[in-house]
Amino acid sequence: MMQSPLPVAAAVAANHCEMLRARRSSPAELVPDLGRAGERLASSLGEQLAEFFGEEEPTIRCSGAETTTSATYARLTAPLAAHSLLGLGATKHRVLISIDARIVLAELDRTFGGTGDIDDDDLPAALPKSAELLARKIEQKLVDAFTAAVGGDCALRNVGGNSRYSLLSPFPEGEDLAVLTLEVDRGDRTPWTIRFETDVEGLPVLLSQGGKGARGVARQPASPLDKPFADVPLPVEAQLVDMNIPLSRLAALAPGMVIPVAVARSVPLRIGDAVIARGTVGEMDDRIALQITQTLVSGKEQQ
Numbered sequence: 001m002m003q004s005p006l007p008v009a010a011a012v013a014a015n016h017c018e019m020l021r022a023r024r025s026s027p028a029e030l031v032p033d034l035g036r037a038g039e040r041l042a043s044s045l046g047e048q049l050a051e052f053f054g055e056e057e058p059t060i061r062c063s064g065a066e067t068t069t070s071a072t073y074a075r076l077t078a079p080l081a082a083h084s085l086l087g088l089g090a091t092k093h094r095v096l097i098s099i100d101a102r103i104v105l106a107e108l109d110r111t112f113g114g115t116g117d118i119d120d121d122d123l124p125a126a127l128p129k130s131a132e133l134l135a136r137k138i139e140q141k142l143v144d145a146f147t148a149a150v151g152g153d154c155a156l157r158n159v160g161g162n163s164r165y166s167l168l169s170p171f172p173e174g175e176d177l178a179v180l181t182l183e184v185d186r187g188d189r190t191p192w193t194i195r196f197e198t199d200v201e202g203l204p205v206l207l208s209q210g211g212k213g214a215r216g217v218a219r220q221p222a223s224p225l226d227k228p229f230a231d232v233p234l235p236v237e238a239q240l241v242d243m244n245i246p247l248s249r250l251a252a253l254a255p256g257m258v259i260p261v262a263v264a265r266s267v268p269l270r271i272g273d274a275v276i277a278r279g280t281v282g283e284m285d286d287r288i289a290l291q292i293t294q295t296l297v298s299g300k301e302q303q
Contacts, residue, residue, distance in 0.1 A: 082135035093202030
């Protein structure tokens with residue numbers, strides 16, 4: 001007698017949504033996305049940098065993004081550059097912005113009546129203080145524009161800088177890097193370079209996988225020192241006098257009357273109904289001033 005095979009339940013076809021079925025890109029596959037972000041950056045950066053070039057808008061071209069190693073990048077970068085090392089959120093990843101020092105030195109030279117022609121033979125051993133200050137202003141413009149170009153979802157914070165790449169050592173030797181290169185063209189000299197460099201493994205965080213944020217990545221908490229929060233105006237009141245006056249006396253008020261008041265030893269500083277600090281009244285530059293003696297932090301008085 002032949003045995004019939006045991007019945008087997010038909011398999012239920014999986015029906016996943018496209019978001020679950022889509023394969024997450026590997027970090028190296030995101031290098032072209034960095035290049036496309038560079039194109040967006042180049043199209044908007046000229047107008048933002050015009051204030052540093054005598055209101056003349058430079059032409060910015062994106063040379064694309066490529067992969068390299070830290071040792072190779074050290075040979076690529078200019079002999080003297082304004083390097084700014086940025087932390088990427090709360091992660092261990094870093095972004096390095098490198099500005100050809102000739103950009104900064106040329107603009108300083110023009111400011112003081114020079115031609116702005118800076119050759120490699122004219123480069124100093126290190127950027128002077130005035131050039132460093134100008135470089136920091138340019139770098140802030142670059143950080144804001146770069147953040148917008150990659151989607152505005154990454155939190156970049158400054159963690160250091162140096163005019164010599166070898167002294168900065170931003171990445172371990174031999175680490176795979178993604179480099180985005182921009183050319184700044186003034187039309188009358190060899191184009192200068194601005195480079196953005198990050199470790200390849202940090203690209204998913206930097207590009208935020210299409211603005212959704214990298215899964216499992218801790219995000220930097222918002223700080224009141226960062227824009228746009230830092231520019232929000234808040235009305236602050238110092239309550240110098242707190243007194244009670246009978247209604248009969250208020251009804252009898254007339255010009256010339258004197259009401260004695262006593263300023264409290266500890267004057268509260270308020271935002272709305274919340275006391276944020278206390279202080280003592282004094283004088284500074286012929287104006288009444290409040291010297292803070294206590295601040296309210298996390299619900300506790302700090303002296």
